[in-house]
Amino acid sequence: xxxxxxxxxxxxxxxxxxxxxxxxxxxxxxxxxxxxxxxxxxxxxxxxxxxxxxxxxxxxxxxxxxxxxxxxxxxxxxxxxxxxxxxxxxxxxxxxxxxxxxxxxxxxxxxxxxxxxxxxxxxxxxxxxxxxxxxxxxxxxxxxxxxxxxxxxxxxxxxxxxxxxxxxxxxxxxx
Amino acid sequence: xxxxxxxxxxxxxxxxxxxxxxxxxxxxxxxxxxxxxxxxxxxxxxxxxxxxxxxxxxxxxxxxxxxxxxxxxxxxxxxxxxxxxxxxxxxxxxxxxxxxxxxxxxxxxxxxxxxxxxxxxxxxxxxxxxxxxxxxxxxxxxxxxxxxxxxxxxxxxxxxxxxxxxxxxxxxxxxxxxxxxxxxxxxxxxxxxxxxxxxxxxxxxxxxxxxxxxxxxxxxxxxxxxxxxxxxxxxxxxxxxxxxxxxxxxxxxxxxxxxxxxxxxxxxxxxxxxxxxxxxxxxxxxxxxxxxxxxxxxxxxxxxxxxxxxxxxxxxxxxxxxxxxxxxxxxxxxxxxxxxxxxxxxxxxxxxxxxxxxxxxxxxxxxxxxxxxxxxxxxxxxxxxxxxxxxxxxxxxxxxxxxxxxxxxxxxxxxxxxxxxxxxxxxxxxxxxxxxxxxxxxxxxxxxxxxxxxxxxxxxxxxxxxxxxxxxxxxxxxxxxxxxxxxxxxxxxxxxxxxxxxxxxxxxxxxxxxxxxxxxxxxxxxxxxxxxxxxxxxxxxxxxxxxxxxxxxxxxx
Numbered sequence: 001x002x003x004x005x006x007x008x009x010x011x012x013x014x015x016x017x018x019x020x021x022x023x024x025x026x027x028x029x030x031x032x033x034x035x036x037x038x039x040x041x042x043x044x045x046x047x048x049x050x051x052x053x054x055x056x057x058x059x060x061x062x063x064x065x066x067x068x069x070x071x072x073x074x075x076x077x078x079x080x081x082x083x084x085x086x087x088x089x090x091x092x093x094x095x096x097x098x099x100x101x102x103x104x105x106x107x108x109x110x111x112x113x114x115x116x117x118x119x120x121x122x123x124x125x126x127x128x129x130x131x132x133x134x135x136x137x138x139x140x141x142x143x144x145x146x147x148x149x150x151x152x153x154x155x156x157x158x159x160x161x162x163x164x165x166x167x168x169x170x171x172x173x174x175x
Numbered sequence: 176x177x178x179x180x181x182x183x184x185x186x187x188x189x190x191x192x193x194x195x196x197x198x199x200x201x202x203x204x205x206x207x208x209x210x211x212x213x214x215x216x217x218x219x220x221x222x223x224x225x226x227x228x229x230x231x232x233x234x235x236x237x238x239x240x241x242x243x244x245x246x247x248x249x250x251x252x253x254x255x256x257x258x259x260x261x262x263x264x265x266x267x268x269x270x271x272x273x274x275x276x277x278x279x280x281x282x283x284x285x286x287x288x289x290x291x292x293x294x295x296x297x298x299x300x301x302x303x304x305x306x307x308x309x310x311x312x313x314x315x316x317x318x319x320x321x322x323x324x325x326x327x328x329x330x331x332x333x334x335x336x337x338x339x340x341x342x343x344x345x346x347x348x349x350x351x352x353x354x355x356x357x358x359x360x361x362x363x364x365x366x367x368x369x370x371x372x373x374x375x376x377x378x379x380x381x382x383x384x385x386x387x388x389x390x391x392x393x394x395x396x397x398x399x400x401x402x403x404x405x406x407x408x409x410x411x412x413x414x415x416x417x418x419x420x421x422x423x424x425x426x427x428x429x430x431x432x433x434x435x436x437x438x439x440x441x442x443x444x445x446x447x448x449x450x451x452x453x454x455x456x457x458x459x460x461x462x463x464x465x466x467x468x469x470x471x472x473x474x475x476x477x478x479x480x481x482x483x484x485x486x487x488x489x490x491x492x493x494x495x496x497x498x499x500x501x502x503x504x505x506x507x508x509x510x511x512x513x514x515x516x517x518x519x520x521x522x523x524x525x526x527x528x529x530x531x532x533x534x535x536x537x538x539x540x541x542x543x544x545x546x547x548x549x550x551x552x553x554x555x556x557x558x559x560x561x562x563x564x565x566x567x568x569x570x571x572x573x574x575x576x577x578x579x580x581x582x583x584x585x586x587x588x589x590x591x592x593x594x595x596x597x598x599x600x601x602x603x604x605x606x607x608x609x610x611x612x613x614x615x616x617x618x619x620x621x622x623x624x625x626x627x628x629x630x631x632x633x634x635x636x637x638x639x640x641x642x643x644x645x646x647x648x649x650x651x652x653x654x655x656x657x658x659x660x661x662x663x664x665x666x667x668x669x670x671x672x673x674x675x676x677x678x679x680x681x682x683x684x685x686x687x688x689x690x691x692x693x694x695x696x697x698x699x700x701x702x703x704x705x706x707x708x709x710x711x712x713x714x715x716x717x718x719x720x721x722x723x724x725x726x727x728x729x730x731x732x
Contacts, residue, residue, distance in 0.1 A: 020357050022380040025696060026406025026487050028356055029450065033476075036453075036469035050353045066306040066328070067379040068358050071350055097400055100323040101383035102315050103306065122406055122487055 002115060006084065006135050013045030014136060016086075017055035017079065021072050021108070023062025026122030027089035031059055034125045046132060052078040057132075060112075063091040063098060064105045076112050084115045084135055088128060093117045177203065177254070183218050191215075199422055201254040201571065202636055209260045209269045212245070216272040216279075219247045219256050225565070226552045227255075227638070228664035229282030230649045231290045233317045235264045241290055245272065245279065246636055246649065250570045255636050262292070271297040278552035278669055289316040301335065304378045308332040315386055322383065322390045337374040339364045346683065350379055354458060354687040357697040361690075368683050373675040380697055385661055393656045394420060394494055394629065402488045404663060405696055407447050408641040410439045412648070412663065413492040415639040418573060419650035420494050420658070423635035429620040430575070432496035437575040438509075438612045439483075439491050440639070441605045445516065446475045447642035448602045451694045452523070455595060458687040459536040464527060471519045478512045481505065496622030506613045513606045524599050537592035541677040541689040544589060551673040555644020555666050556601065557693050559585045560593035567640035578615060579608050591692040598694075632659065641666055643694045667696045 018031050034041040035048060049055050052075045064072060076085070087093045087108040095106040108114050118131040133139045184192050184205065191211035196204040207215045220226070224247035232242045240261040247256045262269050271294035273280045284303035286292045291314040294300065305315070308329040313320060339345050343364040350358040358379040364372040384404060388397045401416045402409035414436050421428060449472035456464025476486045482505060483489040491497050501509075527533050548561040558565055566583040568576045584600035586593035631654045638645045644666030653659030670693040677689050 018353075019351055020380075022358065022382060024380075024403050024406040024409075025357065026403075026409075029406060029487075032356075033469065033473070036473065037466055038470065038473050052351075062380065063382065065380060065382060066309070066325075067381075068350065069328075071358070075351055097403065098382040098384065098387055101387050102320075102322060102324050103381050103383045121403070121485075124486065 005082070006137060013047060014056045014084075014132070015047050015049045015054055016057045016059050016132070017049055017052045017075070018059045018061070019052075019072060019075055021060055021062045021068045021092070022065035022104070023089065023091060027061035027092070027120075030122050030125050030128060031061065031088065034128055039125045039129060041129060041132075044133065044136070044138065052076075053080070055079050055083075057084040057086060057135075059086045059088055059128075060092050060108045060114075061088045063095045064108060064111050066103045066105060069105050069111060072108075072111060085112050086116045086118060086128075086131060086135070087114045088118045088131075089123050090119060090121045093119055096121075177252070180218070180222050180256075183222070184215070187218060188214060198634065202257065202422075203254060204257045204259055204634060206259045209262050212243075212258065212260050213270045213272050213275065215258045216245055216247075217275055219258065220276060222249070223251060224249055224256055225549075226276050226278045227636075227645075227647045228649070228662065228668070229279060229286065230660070230662040231286035231292060231316070232651060232660040232662075233290060234261065236318055239264055241267050241292055243269065243286065243292065244634075244649065245282075246647065248571070248638070250565050253571055255571075255638075257634070257636060259634075267291060268293045268295060270295050273297055276552075277550060278672060281668060281672055282664075286316075288314070290314050291317070304381055307334050315383065322386045334360075334376045336362045336376065337372070340371050342366055343371045348686070354690070355695075355697075356454075357695075359695075359697050363678070363683065363686060365683050370678045370681050370683055370686065373678050375671070375675070377671075377697060385663065388661055389653070389658055391657075394658070397658065397661070398492050398494065399490055401663075402490065402492075405665070406487055407450065407696060408443060408643065408646070408665075409488045410436075410443050410492060411639050411641040411646050412665075414440060414574065415637050415646050415648040415663075416650065416661065417492050417494045418637040418639070419635045419648045419661075420629060420652065422637060423633040423650055423652045424625075424629035426495060426623065426625065426629075428496050428623055430617050431500075431619045432621045432623075433574045434612050434616045435497045435499075435501055435621060436492060437579070438501065438609060439489060439497075440574065441608045441612070442475065442479060442482075442509075444605045444642045445513070445602050445609075446472055446479075447694075448598045448605075449475070449516075449520070451598055451642075451691075452595070455688065455691050456527075458691045459533065461530075461533060464523065467519075467523050471516055471523070474512055474516060478509060481508065493622070495625055496620070498622070500621050501613075501616070506616075509609065510613060513609050517603065517606050520599070520602060527595075533595075534592065536685075536688060537590065537595060538588070539590050539592075540681060540685050541591045541692055542589050543673065543677055545587070547676060548589075548673070551676065552669055553644075553673055554669055555641070555694075556594050556597045557644065557670050557673075559583065560597045561589045562587040565645075567638045567645040571638055573637065573639060575612065579611050581608050591688055594692045628656070643667060643696060644670060665696060667693065671695060 020028050090096045092108045098104045099106050116131050116135050118127055120127050188211050191208045193206035227246045227248050230244040234240050234242050241264055242261045245258045271283055283294045288302055288304045310326050343366045346363045346365055348361040349355050350360045360376040362374045363370055388400055398413040398417055401412040404412045449468045453465040453468035480486050483491055545562040548558050548563050564585045569583055581604045584597050586597055629652050631652050633652045636649045638647045647664040649662040650658050651660040
């Protein structure tokens with residue numbers, strides 16, 4: 001539903017506003033990196049703009065810290081509707097390693113409605129490009145094939161021994 | 176030299192010196208009583224000591240005191256002097272050393288916030304690190320305060336910025352401001368177009384990393400968290416932390432691991448300097464440099480991915496060594512890539528060397544004299560562009576730098592242009608070091624298993640030369656397999672304090688490039704922008720206007 005809406009709403013160029021709410025610079029550099037010749041995001045009509053008032057979408061990097069919390073809300077309100085919010089990197093998606101530290105509020109979703117999460121520490125430029133293109137309906141969503149997914153956690157040593165013993169018990173019973 | 180200094184201490188301070196302790200080859204700890212701290216600092220400064228940072232720590236559980244360490248570097252003689260003192264937690268008052276040493280200002284303000292210390296005669300005892308709505312009386316670095324304590328916020332608590340000098344207007348810049356890329360707030364006081372002063376409210380990316388690592392994780396995880404202090408100079412922090420713990424615990428790591436650390440540090444330096452060159456070009460409106468520098472840099476990012484599995488935050492450094500080896504195949508790969516980067520950088524270098532528009536924007540801008548640079552304790556390319564010959568790789572060799580031959584470029588133009596040239600020249604030196612590392616790398620283990628526990632309550636300090644200057648890490652080892660205190664002092668922490676001086680009497684349109692010339696990295700500094708609507712007289716300026724103004728500067732006479 002959101003994707004159909006996006007396709008209709010953001011038919012032409014999407015201007016994005018980049019907002020650092022307490023990131024380590026890693027994701028910010030990758031966001032800047034998608035402007036440079038190898039990735040060249042402008043060919044999709046996506047442009048990084050300076051003011052939230054000109055923007056259609058917001059790229060947020062970093063866990064939201066206590067001082068930036070009211071500020072990021074105000075920046076969000078300044079973007080005209082309809083608007084999209086992308087949380088870029090692990091910190092923005094879930095708060096990162098410091099999600100519950102004294103000066104950190106958590107991930108962006110604690111503060112704003114997030115539409116798309118782009119994982120990675122830092123997110124690769126390809127991932128950011130793919131995420132934005134996915135939102136705009138330029139590409140189809142891809143899921144990893146089943147065999148690449150880790151279906152269950154590896155059983156640790158003690159449990160494995162236990163399981164082995166239990167299995168042998170069954171064999172004992174069968175005898 | 177060291178004997179003379181000790182004699183000086185004995186003569187001038189008499190019984191105020193509690194003890195002198197020498198832990199390793201290059202660190203001397205001097206315990207003094209709290210009344211003597213300012214005199215002790217003055218003795219070290221007179222002997223040529225450069226102030227690095229202050230470290231406050233909580234020792235209440237052990238003897239009811241708060242400790243404070245002022246660390247100094249003797250660059251000529253390769254050793255560090257740490258003046259330790261303690262004050263009782265009930266009456267944590269000591270004399271400020273900031274009137275003598277302006278670069279100590281932030282360190283003292285930080286521990287006013289974080290530990291509740293009080294410094295008499297501090298020229299600007301304002302809040303520095305904590306949020307403005309953080310209640311008074313809760314000091315997050317004290318042990319009794321849990322790491323996840325979040326006191327309720329209050330609305331409409333604004334930072335009290337300095338009074339504007341008479342006849343000036345305030346131009347607020349930030350927190351979300353595209354020429355900064357990170358949330359920080361500057362109030363710039365202007366008279367017409369001329370900057371007459373500047374106040375800074377930062378530490379908005381303070382994430383409480385130090386507290387987190389002192390309470391939650393173990394030594395194994397800290398290097399990886401240290402890498403995430405900064406996305407650009409991550410390896411630097413991981414290496415510095417590991418070295419500090421190794422130094423405290425007396426761990427000797429294999430030579431090959433030291434070589435691989437050197438390699439990663441130099442790769443990081445190239446990528447950071449190219450990044451800076453691009454951003455600087457962007458800030459003065461020369462986007463071709465931005466695109467070209469980042470295009471050249473991109474190959475290095477791909478190389479890092481082949482080398483370590485990630486484009487940044489490499490995760491290579493551990494306490495006791497490194498995680499991945501460099502095989503001969505990958506060594507050839509590195510050689511080929513850095514050779515190509517050198518060729519392409521020379522093209523860019525030739526293009527900007529004689530470019531009159533870059534000269535117009537950067538020459539004679541952001542000037543401070545060598546004496547001022549020494550007084551403020553500037554470090555890194557910012558200091559080397561002001562004729563201060565300081566480089567931790569040469570002055571306090573760590574990892575494999577004592578085997579390397581390299582020059583430290585020092586220029587005396589004292590402006591933004593010379594910081595640009597210093598950074599480009601350093602990139603060539605970094606490439607030279609990488610070739611040497613690959614040629615000389617010894618074979619052997621890359622990791623040493625730690626058999627014993629790391630002993631508790633040992634103090635250690637190390638410095639690592641980050642692309643922006645020297646990063647200082649101070650570690651006090653703790654009992655629960657984690658550091659008791661870990662203090663990170665990133666290079667921007669020192670350099671940023673001198674920015675108001677660089678901005679003084681400059682044109683407002685030059686603000687972005689002067690700010691950019693120190694290669695600010697606020698996330699390192701803070702381990703921690705919107706417009707200040709509180710003050711009615713302020714006029715907010717969008718980035719577009721500022722960028723426009725910045726580009727207009729091009730056409731000035």
